[in-house]
Amino acid sequence: MSNECKVDDGRRRLIFATAAVGGVGAIGALVPFLSSMLPSERAKAAGAPVEVDVSKLAPGQMMTVEWRGKPVWIINRTEEMLASLGKLTDLLVDPKCDVPQQPEYCHNETRSIKPNYMVVVGICTHLGCSPGQKFKSGTVEGMPPEWLGGFLCPCHGSTFDFAGRVFKNKPAPINLPVPPHTYLADTRILIGEDKKGA
16 A cells, blocks of 8 residues: 555656646747737837936936837927027028928927927938937037037038027028927927827
8 A cells, every 4th residue: 555655655756847838838839829918129219209308407418218219309499599589590501491301280480389498309311320419518619609519410510409400501401390299288298199289
């Protein structure tokens, strides 16, 4: 009788071990299947909206976020920056933004929903270089004294103001694009969707 018990215990262990290995194998096969049903990181990057908290962005500061694999610049513009926009009209290629490089609700002098926040795609409209962190605040050689700062593309020297509008006699033909966006709250921006539309 004791021999039978020993045999039964051994069989039980074998059955449990086999079931455990089979279960692990089934789960292992199921994980890739389930993960294939989720959107890939590439798919998310291709079109997913990006939520940005700008509550800690002080006046005069800039931050960069990524949307659809592109840098998007956000500046909390100061009163001085905003005042400079109206003084540059004669120096710009498209000061009234007639070329549709922005949603209709941003078709204004500040190219924005809220005047103090600038939101633009940071890719030069000349050959696709990114001026990156070439954010200037102050005078730059070759620029008029009215230019208080903006963006300077290091590739071929295109310059943009604090609304992303390009200056005349520069390689870039049009202004920087303004992506669709909306405000979820006073300091929360959703880039990639424009539910609000105004």
